Amino acid sequence: xxxxxxxxxxxxxxxxxxxxxxxxxxxxxxxxxxxxxxxxxxxxxxxxxxxxxxxxxxxxxxxxxxxxxxxxxxxxxxxxxxxxxxxxxxxxxxxxxxxxxxxxxxxxxxxxxxxxxxxxxxxxxxxxxxxxxxxxxxxxxxxxxxxxxxxxxxxxxxxxxxxxxxxxxxxxxxxxxxxxxxxxxxxxxxxxxxxxxxxxxxxxxxxxxxxxxxxxxxxxxxxxxxxxxxxxxxxxxxxxxxxxxxxxxxxxxxxxxxxxxxxxxxxxxxxxxxxxxxxxxxxxxxxxxxxxxxxxxxxxxxxxxxxxxxxxxxxxxxxxxxxxxxxxxxxxxxxxxxxxxxxxxxxxxxxxxxxxxxxxxxxxxxxxxxxxxxxxxxxxxxxxxxxxxxxxxxxxxxxxxxxxxxxxxxxxxxxxxxxxxxxxxxxxxxxxxxxxxxxxxxxxxxxxxxxxxxxxxxxxxxxxxxxxxxxxxxxxxxxxxxxxxxxxxxxxxxxxxxxxxxxxxxxxxxxxxxxxxxxxxxxxxxxxxxxxxxxxxxxxxxxxxxxxxxxxxxxxxxxxxxxxxxxxxxxxxxxxxxxxxxxxxxxxxxxxxxxxxxxxxxxxxxxxxxxxxxxxxxxxxxxxxxxxxxxxxxxxxxxxxxxxxxxxxxxxxxxxxxxxxxxxxxxxxxxxxxxxxxxxxxxxxxxxxxxxxxxxxxxxxxxxxxxxxxxx
Numbered sequence: 258x259x260x261x262x263x264x265x266x267x268x269x270x271x272x273x274x275x276x277x278x279x280x281x282x283x284x285x286x287x288x289x290x291x292x293x294x295x296x297x298x299x300x301x302x303x304x305x306x307x308x309x310x311x312x313x314x315x316x317x318x319x320x321x322x323x324x325x326x327x328x329x330x331x332x333x334x335x336x337x338x339x340x341x342x343x344x345x346x347x348x349x350x351x352x353x354x355x356x357x358x359x360x361x362x363x364x365x366x367x368x369x370x371x372x373x374x375x376x377x378x379x380x381x382x383x384x385x386x387x388x389x390x391x392x393x394x395x396x397x398x399x400x401x402x403x404x405x406x407x408x409x410x411x412x413x414x415x416x417x418x419x420x421x422x423x424x425x426x427x428x429x430x431x432x433x434x435x436x437x438x439x440x441x442x443x444x445x446x447x448x449x450x451x452x453x454x455x456x457x458x459x460x461x462x463x464x465x466x467x468x469x470x471x472x473x474x475x476x477x478x479x480x481x482x483x484x485x486x487x488x489x490x491x492x493x494x495x496x497x498x499x500x501x502x503x504x505x506x507x508x509x510x511x512x513x514x515x516x517x518x519x520x521x522x523x524x525x526x527x528x529x530x531x532x533x534x535x536x537x538x539x540x541x542x543x544x545x546x547x548x549x550x551x552x553x554x555x556x557x558x559x560x561x562x563x564x565x566x567x568x569x570x571x572x573x574x575x576x577x578x579x580x581x582x583x584x585x586x587x588x589x590x591x592x593x594x595x596x597x598x599x600x601x602x603x604x605x606x607x608x609x610x611x612x613x614x615x616x617x618x619x620x621x622x623x624x625x626x627x628x629x630x631x632x633x634x635x636x637x638x639x640x641x642x643x644x645x646x647x648x649x650x651x652x653x654x655x656x657x658x659x660x661x662x663x664x665x666x667x668x669x670x671x672x673x674x675x676x677x678x679x680x681x682x683x684x685x686x687x688x689x690x691x692x693x694x695x696x697x698x699x700x701x702x703x704x705x706x707x708x709x710x711x712x713x714x715x716x717x718x719x720x721x722x723x724x725x726x727x728x729x730x731x732x733x734x735x736x737x738x739x740x741x742x743x744x745x746x747x748x749x750x751x752x753x754x755x756x757x758x759x760x761x762x763x764x765x766x767x768x769x770x771x772x773x774x775x776x777x778x779x780x781x782x783x784x785x786x787x788x789x790x791x792x793x794x795x796x797x798x799x800x801x802x803x804x805x806x807x808x809x810x811x812x813x814x815x816x817x818x819x820x821x822x823x824x825x826x827x828x829x830x831x832x833x834x835x836x837x838x839x840x841x842x843x844x845x846x847x848x849x850x851x852x853x854x855x856x857x858x859x860x861x862x863x864x865x866x867x868x869x870x871x872x873x874x875x876x877x878x879x880x881x882x883x884x885x886x887x888x889x890x891x892x893x894x895x896x897x898x899x900x901x902x903x904x905x906x907x908x909x910x911x912x913x914x915x916x917x918x919x920x921x922x923x924x925x926x927x928x929x930x931x932x933x934x935x936x937x938x939x940x941x942x943x944x945x946x947x948x949x950x951x952x953x954x955x956x957x958x959x960x961x962x963x964x965x966x967x968x969x
């Protein structure tokens with residue numbers, strides 16, 4: 258932004274029914290956001306009383322952005338981050354995530370996107386405040402410095418940022434500013450207490466489930482037991498007669514009961530009589546879906562797409578001339594997101610306007626989808642983002658927001674829609690199934706001379722964003738290309754729609770690809786008669802950062818020493834979202850139950866913002882990944898999801914959580930992402946430990962007693 262008259266422009270598609278080509282003018286008049294408050298840019302407001310407010314453009318769902326992003330501003334503004342107030346940004350094109358092309362939180366992109374932008378914003382503000390002070394005192398700006406919320410000048414002069422804010426806001430925004438060097442950081446890279454902890458401890462933090470509006474009523478929504486099914490007809494007479502019920506209304510996805518309390522709405526909902534048109538989804542079952550995915554490569558149709566994403570040399574010739582060849586096929590199941598906070602949203606539709614309040618990762622999507630559903634203009638829909646009780650990709654979807662808006666429009670009152678856990682498990686946008694076929698040729702020394710990798714799965718992006726069928730989903734190929742030194746190789750990805758709606762799940766395709774690729778390289782190591790750690794290390798000469806974390810994890814885990822009797826270890830590595838990771842898992846097994854005792858993770862995320870958050874995200878990712886590896890799975894019969902709650906879709910219990918040792922590599926490379934990638938390594942590291950323990954290569958997740966028993 259070269260001056261205040263510049264414009265921020267976005268033409269990204271931000272949801273169904275809306276393509277933004279809007280401008281956000283940052284004129285002097287519009288920069289003044291409130292009485293006695295002045296904006297140096299869209300990220301920062303400074304009040305005359307020296308209150309400084311940072312606008313956080315990403316959703317806080319536990320990953321720590323409400324602290325990490327203000328730290329970037331605070332570093333260049335030369336103030337303690339704990340002196341700042343933080344507000345979550347409204348839906349506006351000024352807050353687009355450049356890595357995702359929309360105002361959205363996901364893909365471990367928040368810090369990576371903000372790294373330059375927010376430091377620049379802080380430095381611009383600091384420069385303008387110094388310039389305003391220099392003008393006031395009629396001195397050279399070089400004689401002034403900014404620190405701790407004040408500007409200091411010669412002869413003992415000083416003024417607070419607030420005292421200078423109005424004058425500073427009238428100055429041109431500098432086109433270029435000098436950013437601090439890493440050696441001069443006072444906050445970036447230092448362990449920092451989170452800004453949102455006090456509010457979460459004392460109960461003042463507002464999650465979507467906490468929202469209360471004057472005159473608000475509550476809704477519970479009955480949806481078709483088959484995803485995609487529609488209402489043919491319904492009888493709501495019994496529900497209407499129950500205490501507290503205000504209305505029974507049909508919306509796009511089902512029939513809602515609206516009442517004076519959630520419990521009354523939920524109980525009345527149970528008396529609804531609905532005739533469903535279950536649609537084509539009623540024929541789905543997960544086993545047939547997986548069989549179809551597995552057979553796609555040999556039976557391609559016009560709706561299937563095969564794209565080569567990487568190749569080197571002549572893989573076919575290399576395999577043909579190899580001393581030994583190995584092949585393997587890996588299967589990954591459907592998974593739910595299982596956020597701790599139930600799906601919910603509050604809507605207030607009145608006088609041609611719609612106010613949306615709730616937990617979302619994708620503000621622009623809520624605006625676009627709600628506007629389209631109500632027949633409103635996008636500018637007539639506002640979004641207030643609360644804290645998220647978990648996201649994991651589920652809250653990229655705006656289905657719940659649209660439902661709440663349609664119900665509010667129908668009853669003419671503010672409505673909070675709350676799903677049950679069963680609603681959530683059975684009406685998710687699931688992580689897709691995947692089938693990997695891999696082949697490799699080894700020379701006489703056991704080194705891979707050629708390899709082929711083929712992934713067949715379903716594209717979440719085609720469903721959500723209307724990606725053309727002949728275009729490869731970039732989120733399907735994450736982690737598909739291995740980092741090892743192989744002279745001859747190719748990687749193909751096949752997109753096949755299996756019929757069930759799918760979505761983005763924590764680490765997206767990295768989890769699918771890492772499970773297959775890292776398990777397969779463990780197979781190659783054992784086939785070569787070599788140690789899995791040493792085998793990988795020898796194939797990473799061109800990946801020094803990956804080799805380093807591999808070495809650190811192995812050392813910390815005591816890889817060169819045998820584990821305790823009855824235990825075994827597995828190892829795996831991954832580069833994802835600009836971060837480099839290695840993981841060692843130590844397990845035992847008794848009565849068909851896997852016990853994970855210890856997980857060692859070495860992480861190189863480049864320049865860390867808040868090391869405390871990095872470590873916490875590693876621990877969180879281990880818990881999430883172990884849930885999927887040890888027992889989580891979504892299955893279908895006649896289109897109906899068979900799992901309902903945590904009894905049938907288990908997530909890790911506290912007693913199952915292993916010891917987690919985290920090694921953080923310090924460097925000043927550009928920041929990578931950490932909210933997701935560690936999750937992807939849990940599956941292969943655990944699978945490799947299971948092989949070391951039992952001699953069985955389990956190529957199908959989860960590692961249930963049945964899947965282990967069926968393994969060779």
